[in-house]
Amino acid sequence: MSPRQTSLPRTWAARSLALVLAIGLGFAAGALFLQYGSGDGLQAMDWLRSGLILLSTFWLSWGACQGLLGLFSRSSPTVIPALAEDVPVIRGRTAILVPVYNEEPAPVLARVAAMDASLAALGLTEKFDFAILSDTRNDEIAAAERRWFLRLIAERGGEGRMFYRRRAVNTGKKAGNIEDFIERSGAAYEFALILDADSLMEGGTIAEMVRRMEADPKLGLLQSLPKVIEANSRFGRAMQFSASFYSPIFARGLATLQGYTGPFWGHNAMVRVEAFAQSCGLPVLAGDPPFGGHIMSHDYVEAALLARAGWTVRVDVDLEGSFEEGPENIIDYAKRDRRWCQGNLQHARLLMAPELKPWSRFVFLQGILAYIAPLFWLGFITASIAAIVLAPELDYFPTPYEQLFPTFPHNDTAKAVELAIGIFGLLLLPKLLIAAHAAWTGRARGFGGGWTGLRSTLTELLFSSVIAPVMLMYQTRSVAQVMFGLDSGWPTNNRGDGTLGISEAWANSRWIALTGLAGLLFVWWLTPVLVAWLLPVGLPMLFAPQLIAWSSQRSGPARTGGARLFTVPAEIAPSPVILAWKHILAVWTGTAGAEVPTTGPAPEPATAYA
Amino acid sequence: MSFEKGDMLMQDADHVGTTIGALPTAPLAMPRQVLERSSTLWSRLMAVFGAGIRTRRLGS
Structure with a gap:
């Protein structure tokens, strides 16, 4: 019996509605622009710009539809069928997998300790093993990992249920790391909870996920919606607010659209090991990176493969107690985005993979569009500048021997204004509706109240609008690099304090500032009147280093004594596992060194992988 | 290099x-x-596309 009886007709109705609406709005915007552009006669540039507006509006509308569906779809929690009284709540064994790659070990292993303590409070530790799967390449960090791991097992009594292994060769990166574990030890477990190094989950949430997996034998993967925590910078806190405030609504919309062909975001998700093993052995694509080689964004592909094999893949947005950390500054965000960009564009190879569900193909396409679509705006701006250069001379007497009075071009400025209002509406409306919905339902209390929620929403809208041109430039560079065959490799994620000085910000963004300056000067030389229209894009580019440095600084406390801007529920009422993690980490780092073993006597051969 | 603490064993294994x-x-x-x-039109197109990219990367 399936826990969430999402009917197929309902899913298809939601998909059709969203698609028809997005395509319809795209065509309407394109047609409006054509009418506006036809004032002085239609040129090739008008057609091009109309096409770009069509595509951009479609993409914006599609995103807005997800938000609106999330707001208006059923908000009742997932109904889980009750298990029989005499059946233990959890029967199967679960491996909690913590892949690490050059991470600072103490915070990672303190999270493991906190999760273990959370499970222990429920009396469930015997059903769960932890496996720290290290792909760390730095020997010093690896040595520290081993020391902290020994401390972890000593303090948590983890012998026999906590394991550490470091691969000699990190073939296949994270996907290869997980695969290696399953190929060697997978048959010992019914389920595997796949985490990231910065993942943190409540024991109760983990247990509930197992329960849902056990209640639905067709469920191959259950994804939770991790909330971003521990952000300190202005940028990080804006992202944290966004992830806590908007994402659950957008994710609910997504859940309505996807039906049983849900997402896998690579972590904070539980898989049925047998299903995963049968379905998710990833091939190495022919050719070199970035389009060939190992599959980078493996999670989307694994979700598609599970669905292809007939397993249900689901995101349950009602699961609380699932956390992760996010980048603290724009540079780190752009670095991560560069990797994701390459992974998503690589999916172009897989669009026509045999026997995939149509929705899986569409998900690949969406992932590609997520990086291509911003380029449509850049193309539109460029084409608009080119249109001025290429515009024909105005001819007031097109038939000089037949007309007495001049023919003036149509003034269709009103249509341009309508179009601009429509596009801004698509950008702003879903978020404003989410703020109104939060105030109406009382959800805003977790965000400091209705007023603070609205203030945070408006500030986030302003902030995201200001940094949008900078993000657009980073995305454009990422796409260009991939298209020109540059591989991003596998850079380590920076975690913790990400404060940047102006010189560091300048070093990472001077090309944006100089491009902005050159663009504005060029347009001023071409036609000064257009400069004012380009300032919303040009100024953030020009001041990109300042923006990046400023937004990476630690966010201050509330000035008026009220709730702090970008307050999130995890700050007002932190989950017990977060408090436990902080406590353990404070104790560990306060006493680090004295009891941490360094070397020891010669070992007996380990039995692992014997 | 290896060490032991209590019953917990550690070793460097060639394959792991x-x-x-x-x-x-x-x-x-x-x-x-x-x-x-390999035989589909799409995969051929992607192969041609990928080859084009690699050629450009080499600057030829």
Whole structure:
């Protein structure tokens, strides 16, 4: 019996509605622009710009539809069928997998300790093993990992249920790391909870996920919606607010659209090991990176493969107690985005993979569009500048021997204004509706109240609008690099304090500032009147280093004594596992060194992988 | 280099790397999935596209 009886007709109705609406709005915007552009006669540039507006509006509308569906779809929690009284709540064994790659070990292993303590409070530790799967390449960090791991097992009594292994060769990166574990030890477990190094989950949430997996034998993967925590910078806190405030609504919309062909975001998700093993052995694509080689964004592909094999893949947005950390500054965000960009564009190879569900193909396409679509705006701006250069001379007497009075071009400025209002509406409306919905339902209390929620929403809208041109430039560079065959490799994620000085910000963004300056000067030389229209894009580019440095600084406390801007529920009422993690980490780092073993006597051969 | 603490053992193994604690030996095969068929028009197009990209990267 399936826990969430999402009917197929309902899913298809939601998909059709969203698609028809997005395509319809795209065509309407394109047609409006054509009418506006036809004032002085239609040129090739008008057609091009109309096409770009069509595509951009479609993409914006599609995103807005997800938000609106999330707001208006059923908000009742997932109904889980009750298990029989005499059946233990959890029967199967679960491996909690913590892949690490050059991470600072103490915070990672303190999270493991906190999760273990959370499970222990429920009396469930015997059903769960932890496996720290290290792909760390730095020997010093690896040595520290081993020391902290020994401390972890000593303090948590983890012998026999906590394991550490470091691969000699990190073939296949994270996907290869997980695969290696399953190929060697997978048959010992019914389920595997796949985490990231910065993942943190409540024991109760983990247990509930197992329960849902056990209640639905067709469920191959259950994804939770991790909330971003521990952000300190202005940028990080804006992202944290966004992830806590908007994402659950957008994710609910997504859940309505996807039906049983849900997402896998690579972590904070539980898989049925047998299903995963049968379905998710990833091939190495022919050719070199970035389009060939190992599959980078493996999670989307694994979700598609599970669905292809007939397993249900689901995101349950009602699961609380699932956390992760996010980048603290724009540079780190752009670095991560560069990797994701390459992974998503690589999916172009897989669009026509045999026997995939149509929705899986569409998900690949969406992932590609997520990086291509911003380029449509850049193309539109460029084409608009080119249109001025290429515009024909105005001819007031097109038939000089037949007309007495001049023919003036149509003034269709009103249509341009309508179009601009429509596009801004698509950008702003879903978020404003989410703020109104939060105030109406009382959800805003977790965000400091209705007023603070609205203030945070408006500030986030302003902030995201200001940094949008900078993000657009980073995305454009990422796409260009991939298209020109540059591989991003596998850079380590920076975690913790990400404060940047102006010189560091300048070093990472001077090309944006100089491009902005050159663009504005060029347009001023071409036609000064257009400069004012380009300032919303040009100024953030020009001041990109300042923006990046400023937004990476630690966010201050509330000035008026009220709730702090970008307050999130995890700050007002932190989950017990977060408090436990902080406590353990404070104790560990306060006493680090004295009891941490360094070397020891010669070992007996380990039995692992014997 | 290896060390021991209590019953927890660590070693460097050629094929795995370093392990601490005996992970269950319970192999489970993960058969490679077919994601591309070499004979389709799409895969040929992508191969041509990829070759073009690599050529540009080499600057030729």
